[in-house]
Amino acid sequence: MEPFIIKGGASSWEAISKWTWEYFRKNLGHFRLQVFRTKNRHDYRYMSIAEYVDYIVNCEESDPYYATAWQFSLAFKQLVNDYQVSESFDCLIKRRIPDDILHSDAKLLLLRWIYMGPKNSGSSMHLDICSTHAWNAVISGKKEWVFFGPEYTAHVYDGEVDSFIPDYDLHPKFRDAIGYHCFQYPGDIIFTPCTHWHQVRNLEAGISITENFVNHSNLNYVRRSMQNSEDLSDEQKVFIQTFLPELFSQKQENE
Ligand SMILES: O=C(O)CCC(=O)C(=O)O
Ligand SMILES: [Fe+2]
DSSP states (O other): OOOEEETTTTTTOHHHHHOOHHHHHHHHTTOEEEEEESSOTTSEEEEEHHHHHHHHHHOOOSSOEEEEEEOGGGTOGGGGGGOOOOGGGOOHHHHHSOGGGOOGGGGGGOOEEEEEEOTTOEEEEEOOGGGOEEEEEEEEEEEEEEEEOGGGTTTTGGGTOOTTSOOTTTOGGGGGOOOEEEEEOTTOEEEEOTTOEEEEEEEEEEEEEEEEEOOTTTHHHHHHHHHHOSSSOHHHHHHHHHHOGGGTSSOOOOO
């Protein structure tokens, strides 16, 4: 599996014209978001959406606060009607676990987030949670992406590399890493397979929406990663065991 971009795949979504800064400020303004610095996730704070939108549009910081943990549909279910997920990105978990039965700790299984942030915000090199695949649609702004396949895990130093400003003294193997690079504009959808390291930066302030998913092509990866995972709590594991028993059965899908 390789990453790909669907140029204009989301251009007809209502979100593209509707989710303006003004709309968020006016309709969701009181809601408090947790925002993190990209280079130091321990440095975080809480801001109302109204405050955060003001911060975003005026921000000139080089490592600004970024909203990457907003499971928007818990408080604003109606936003889900402003976009359409392609059938190719159907998720077994979502099909079997309706949002409204997720509670407490298991809410992490709601694999759906809005990312929004200023220019210069971004996500450091990572693999997605628990070997899930992901799609990401830019609603506004402009993102730059790089991807490296699983054969380059050592070259990216398990995600320690900053591929946009590499330090070759610290990470000499990164010189030999060969990846993909692309820009994503409003309406473009990017698919990231569970196997690929990726790093993203926002070249312009903006909003994007992302959903992670499990299907038959990554079920074995998810199974393996759940067995070793520290990402998931015991409660989440029990939830998954109940709704996706095949993840725990002996029978393996063909690899
Ligand atoms: O847009 C970003 O900052 C990161 C996107 C990403 O890596 C993800 O959705 O998993
Ligand atoms: Fe990611």
